[in-house]
Every structure is written in C-alpha cells, then in structure tokens.
Amino acid sequence: RYGEAIALSRKDKVVSWLPVYHDMGLIAAFHLPLAQGVPSVQMDPFEWVVAPVLMLEALAREEGSLAWLPNFAYNLMADRVHLEDLAGLRLDCVRMLINCSEVVRHASHEKFHARFAPLGLRRQALGASYAMAETTFAVTQTAPGTEPATVAASREELSGGQFVPAREVTAAKICVSSGRLISGCQARIVDDEGRDVPDGRVGEVAIRSVSLFQGYMNNPEATRAALRDGWYFSGDYGFRSQGEYYVIGRKKDILIVAGKNLYPEDIEE
Numbered sequence: 381r382y383g384e385a386i387a388l389s390r391k392d393k394v395v396s397w398l399p400v401y402h403d404m405g406l407i408a409a410f411h412l413p414l415a416q417g418v419p420s421v422q423m424d425p426f427e428w429v430v431a432p433v434l435m436l437e438a439l440a441r442e443e444g445s446l447a448w449l450p451n452f453a454y455n456l457m458a459d460r461v462h463l464e465d466l467a468g469l470r471l472d473c474v475r476m477l478i479n480c481s482e483v484v485r486h487a488s489h490e491k492f493h494a495r496f497a498p499l500g501l502r503r504q505a506l507g508a509s510y511a512m513a514e515t516t517f518a519v520t521q522t523a524p525g526t527e528p529a530t531v532a533a534s535r536e537e538l539s540g541g542q543f544v545p546a547r548e549v550t551a552a553k554i555c556v557s558s559g560r561l562i563s564g565c566q567a568r569i570v571d572d573e574g575r576d577v578p579d580g581r582v583g584e585v586a587i588r589s590v591s592l593f594q595g596y597m598n599n600p601e602a603t604r605a606a607l608r609d610g611w612y613f614s615g616d617y618g619f620r621s622q623g624e625y626y627v628i629g630r631k632k633d634i635l636i637v638a639g640k641n642l643y644p645e646d647i648e649e
Contacts, residue, residue, distance in 0.1 A: 394421065448478045475505060487649065507524070
C-alpha cells in the first residue's frame, strides 16, 4: 500500500544511508525495495555523517530516484556540501526525497532546494511522510510530483491549541503537511480525553492501520497506554486541515509556559 502511495516502480532506485535498526531504514529503504524488486544502494550511516556529500554523489552517479531522510539531514547537507563538491554531477534523476521521522521544517526544505537546485533538483521532489515503527511504517504521504502543502499559522493561536491563519508574516509559523492518509490507514485528532476534535484544532494523533503493531515486547503497561480499542495513540501532536495532516511536535516534549504550549523544535529553530 505504501508502494502505491509513492508510485514505486521497477524504474526506481533507492539510495539510503539510514541504519537498518531504524524503522525508516529497515522498512522503507530495505524491505520495501526488496519486496518490490527495486534496486537499493546502501551506505554506512557513520561514513555519511562524516562526509554528507556521499549521499548526493550516490544519487547522481547511481541515478537514484528515491530516498528517505530525517529533517536534520536536509540542513546538514545544505550546510556542509558545496556545489564544487558535486562538479559535473546532476540531481535531475531524483523523483522523491521524503522527509519523515522528525517534524518537517519549511526552512529546511527551502535551504536544501536553494543549495542544490543548480544541479537540477526539482522543488516537487521534496516530499514528506508521517511514519513510525508501530504502524509498520507509513500513515500519510504527499503525492508524488507535488510539493507538500504549507500553511502560515499564527504562533500565538497555535500555542493555544488552534490553527488560525497568521495575519502577519513575522507572527507566522510555516507548518508543512505530511500528506494525506495512505490506503489502509485511518487517523483521528483527539483531545486529552480521547475525544475527536474538529479540523484545525491541535490534538494527539490516534491511528488505526491494517499494519498496526500488536504491542511492545515485554512491556504490557506501555502497550495498554498506547493501544486503546484498536487505536494507537501516537503521542504526537498535530492538526488536520483540508484532508492534510500537519504534525507539529511530541506530546511528552511540550513545554507549558504561562498556559501556552511551546514546542522544543520551534525554540531550537
């Protein structure tokens, strides 16, 4: 089902430095191409951290079309890889770079595209997904060939738990969509009591999927807390708008100051 969501075909070639002990590396970048008969170029994650240029060299030289990356990787490569490091190489072959595993940051996509657009990297190649090990990978996915939807949210209203379009750019937080639900997945946005909240209201993301896990090994207490009536309560905070899902932080990481919700990722940014 996830292969359908990204239009995976035998023409694709996956390039990955992701460790296979992580669900994104194991399921998306290793098992998925293995099951579909798609070539996969794997590299050592520690070598990539030392020399981030390796990923882009592999995409260009192997004519890779597909990769998954956590958000920090976009910043790392944009900051540490220079165009002269890729002289003579092109990135026109890249069909999708899928941002998942961390909160997707608009500024990271902008920085990455600005750096590598001269090599033929298309803006439409920068996709996003909401995924986790508990759902045996993906819940949502942006459509191939399209940029993720974005909304300019009022920071003040968002900290109070509500998405409201910002009136001024300086007071806006650009939220990036992780796409729409893939086939076989359902999602709800719920309050602290587990009740559904309307579109635009921030709450916890609860998920039901055909590939949902059965529980945490040797940890029945954590299983009972996370799985309720067939729904997995993810611990992620987000909101839904026009069928798109926007994930903005982790419930356990939120800092509450003077009644306002502050997200560590925003403070770091």
